[in-house]
Each structure stands twice: as C-alpha cells, then as structure tokens.
Amino acid sequence: MIRQLTESRPAELEPDATRVRFRHRQRTGPTPASAPARAAGSHRAEWADAAKGVCIILVVLWHVVVKDYLQIDWHIGVPVPGFWGTLGEQFLPLRMPLFFTISGVFAANAAQRPWRVVARSRIAGFLYLYAVWLLIHTVVLAAAPGLPTDRATSALGLLQQLTITPSNLWYLYALALYFTIAKATRRLPRALVLVPAAALSAVAAAGLLDTPGNRAGLYQNLVFFLAGLYLRPQIQRWAATASRRRLLLTSGGYVLALTAMAVTGAQQWFGVWPAVSVVAVIFGITAAARLSRWSALSRPLARLGRITLPIYVIHMPVLALLHRLLLVPVSGLGGSAQGLIVLGYPILLSGLVIGLSLAVHRGLLAVRAGWLFALPGTRRVEATG
Template sequence: MCILLVVLWHVLMKHYLQIDWQIKSPVQGAWGALGEQLLPLRMPLFFAVSGFFAVRAVQRPWPVLARTKVAKFFYLYALWLVIHTVVLAFVPDFGTERADGPLKFLAQLTITPSNLWYLSALALYFVIAKAVQRVPVWAVLGAAFALSATASAGLLDVPGNRGGVYQNLLFFLAGLYGKSLIEELAARASWRRLLLLGVPYAGLLAVVELFDAKTWFGLWPVVSGVAIVLGVTAAGLLARVEWLSNGLASIGRRTLPIYVLHMPLLALVHLALIKPLSAAGPATQWIVSVAEPVVLTAFLAWLCLVLYRYLPKALFELPFGLGVSRSVAPSHRRTSPLSSR
C-alpha cells in the first residue's frame, strides 16, 4: 500500500498537476489536496513498516548486517542513481531533481540524496539501529524525535531530500522497537478506532493547513505518528478482505522494482502525454481529470513488475549472492530485496 501512495504522489505532483487544464473543475484541486493530506502518512508509514521488518536483521552480527543490508542498499542506491541520471537527462523538463553535472552527481551520491533517497536512508538507518542497540530505547527515540522535529521546523539545512532522511529516522526506529505494538494495532483494528483516529488526524491537518503549522516544532512528527497508527489500523482492516489483502501483499513483496523503476517510466510517460493532454478537448480532459491519477498509478506499478520479471537480477540485488544471509536457506521465489525479515 505504501509504495502505491508513493507512486500516486509522484503522478500527481510531477505529471497530473503539470497538465495545462482548459476546463474549470474542482477535481484537479481535490486530487492535489488529497496528495497533500497523505504527506504525513506516506513516507513515515513506509519507514515504520521497514523498521517493523528490520528486527531480525539488526540482531545479526555487524559483518552480516553490513553485507546484507548496508552494502546492498547503498549499492542499489548508487546503481539506480546512475540509471536515473542517464534516463532523466533525456527529459530535462520533468519536475524532479537530477544530476546535471559530476559535482551534483557526487553530492547526490553522498550528502544530498536524490529521489531515490529511501534506499540511502535505509543503509544509514540500519547502521544507526545497530550502533544504538545497547542505548535505552527512550533515549534513542527521544533523540530521533528531536532530529525529526528540528528538520521539519526548518532549523536545519536540508537541500534535496536530506530533510526526509532526518525526519524519518524516528519512524524507522519506532517500527523497529514497536513491532509488537504494531502487530497488536493491526490485529485489533476496528472501524470505530479508524473513525476515532481519523477525526483528530483531520483536525491536526486542518491546523497545519490553516496556520501553516508544519514548521511548529514537534508538530509534524506528532501528526505523522497519528497517521502511522491510522495507516496500521486501515491496513489491519484491509487484511480481512482476502482478495485485497493478497493483492497488496503481493505488491508489498515486490516494492523495490516499483520504487526504483516508476520515476524514469513516469518521466517518459509525462514526455509522451503532457502535450496531447494539455491540448485535448473538454470531454477528454474531464475524463482524464477524474481517472488519470488512479489509472496511471496502477499502470506504472504493473509495468514496473512486468519489467522486473525480465531485467537482470543484479539491478535489484547485490551481485554474487553477497546480499543473502548465509543463515537463511535459499529460496527459489523471487521477492523484493526491500523485505528486511
């Protein structure tokens, strides 16, 4: 579910809202508002889920963790940064950060992560989580909260996606330390709790919107925390619908290819569609304004998974089997390397 929200956000911000709409309709604004309202949920929940599945990995010895998680995720980040840089060079007007020279590429590789920042953040988070294993949980989470609050309040220099790295360590660690709590929240999910959580969440979002309060110190991590509980509750309810649960679980096991492939594919789709859609007649634009975000999100996810079946494994895994824990029996089933079990 998280990865579909990521793709939807990029579809909205980098393509849908860039169309030159000739019709007067509230639909475009509604889609944009929906994307904004999901901001506190999308990446915080993504990282909380990653932390949830990282428990066993963090307990492994340093050499194993360094090879199977840290080296793997940084390798994937560096590899796909090269691929994105090459592909996006052919779509210079596409609205995403790209390296247009060696110095910017070096910066994205090291200190100012690109739109692939989730991968580099995971590599860093695994190191931090392992390093603080013997530190009291309250101290670790307190420090992570302070970092998140400071970054979201605009008190740190956060070029590129560095702010996301600072803000989301808290949620990765929360998922790591709160695994049993998350399991209980999902198991006891109810529509009543979803409603009870939805009301304060909507209220907090209203405060953020009306008072431009995202930079109020500590508010954004709190809003994101409420969003995570709301998201876990919703996931627990969806898990009871078998066909939907199976579909989302299948996508969840193959998060990585969708994450790394969807942006260059979206850039190419945007290049192909932006002019025809901007010049389309009112009837066509009405249909597009209502349906395109969902249709394009689903299409991109499907296309990523199709390509994943045929692309070399070295694009998604550390070569030579280095990313596989020797304590885990080999599997013949190809699943996403983002799984941190």
C-alpha cells in the same frame, strides 16, 4: 493545504535483494499452543505487507500528480487538478512515516545479527542499489528534462547525490544509514536514541536545518524506523487487536489533526509535523489491520507490498518517459476531451506506471539482470518489509 516536505518517496520499497518481507520461520512439530501464535503471525504479515502495498501506490500516485498531472495545461473550467493536488498532500504525513515504521518492524531481527552480516546484506546492499539506480535515473531523466524532479546535471551534482544530498531514491540511502545507526546504538537505552531522533525530526520539519534535495525526509523519518524496530511487539499487538471502533477513532484523529494543522498554518511549528505523522501512522496500522480481514482486497495489496523494490526504483524513469510522451498531446486536447479524462487520469496513469515497472522488472530478470536488484554475491533477503 499541507506543504510538500519531500521530493520523492518510497519510497519507499524494500529491495529484492533487499526486498523485504515479513518472514516467520516454520517450525516442525508445533504444539497445539504454538499453532494459534503462528497463525496470528501470518495474519500480521499480511496486514504489514498490505500497508506497504498501499504506501507504494501512494508514492506513485503522488509523483504522477505533482510531476505529470499538474504540469498539464488543463482548460476545463473546474478545479479538478487542484483537488488531486490537495488530496495527495493529505497523505504526506502518512506515506513515508508508515513505510519506515513497517520497515523498522521488519528490520528488528536483522538488526540483531552480527555486524559483518548487517554490513554486507543490509548496509552495503542498500547502498549498492542506491548507487546503481542513481546512475540509471541520471541517464534516463536526462532524456526527459521537462519532468520536475531532482536530477544530477553535472559530475559534482552526481557526487553530491551519492554522498550528502540523496536523490529521489533516498529511501534506499536512508535504510542503509538507519541500519547503521540502529546497529551502532543497539546497546543504548532506547530513550537515548529515540528522543534525539524525534528532536531531529521536529527540527527538520520546522525548517531549522538546511535540507536541500531530499535531506528533509532523511532527517524526519529516522524516528519512525527506530520506533518500528524498538516497538515491534507493541505494534503487532495493536494490529492484532484493531477494532472497528479504534479505526473510527484513529481516522477521526488523523482528519482532525490535518484540519487543525491546515487552519492554524502550523505545518512548521516545532514538533507539529512529527506529531501529526505519529497520528497518521497509528491510523495507518489500524486501517491496514482491519483491511487484512477482507482478503479479496488485502491479498492483492500484500502481494504488491512484497515487490515494492522494482516499483520504487523503476517507476520514476517510466513516469519520465510517459510524461515526455503525453504532456503535449494531453495539453492540446479540447476542453470536452479533457473533461472526460481529468478526474481519472492520475489513477489510470499510476496503474500504467506500476504495471510497466513490474513488466520491466520481469524483463530484466529474464535477461539475467538480477544484479540490478541485489548486491552480487548475496542471497536475496527480506530485511525491511
């Protein structure tokens, strides 16, 4: 129903070294008036991390669906695989725009630091992680040539992914670029930065720019990162005052926008996709704020949202190896056996991929491979959520 604009996402996925959390400094001797403000800040931290947790789940689920699930030869006589594909498409305007908006909110303080600090801890840190994991992905994905995903198959292709056409890890590349832009333009009027970024998003979404690989996502999401960075107080207030009525209105608006775009075929009309993404982000912030009131669900999601980096960088190699292992056996099952697993397969495999990614992360840390998640010589920072 809605076209796929990006190859990866989460996306996603703040580095550990770069792992990004919403930190609020604790002050000694708080006055009674400051205590409620601090409590509100903590509340907002949980909704933002919970939103990140949902986003990383959607990233993994989308990759599971399009890169594994829809590649299986299902012979069950009912269109369940098509349902999963269509469902995943409905979250495309939400997933990465919301992720980058939250990243921008978390980046607001970091972007005010001196150039030398930002250049090393953020820009160089994200580029380092991108380069390291690009090499790892290139090697591992070569062992699973059947997985339909971007990969470098030559030295020139690898050079292109390192420089002008980012790979599935494009979120890390984008954060380095976005931090550079945010820092370089910090003294300009916000409208002079946001308006061109919005225009770039609209132009790219309308197909008016050449966007090989994952350049489309790179062009389209700058405006959301900057909006999160510039509008942090307004976003926090919106989340703090989210009501059930507002949730109903924003969710209805999102469904209406998706339906109208699909019925009219307006996905590539100039400005339509960014506008729908704005509606999606408003809904996402509202839903995350309301979700944070149910701690039994929001706390696990928030914990997941604080460790998005290892999931983001590890999940694709894990998925590639599982795809190679499962594709033929699952395709060869009889119709009855496939019928038992076809509906829950994407959920189960997504959970397995996330669990294995975190297990690999713990194993790497146990063997002192923390340099895979942080630029050596820098302390771990929480920069973008």
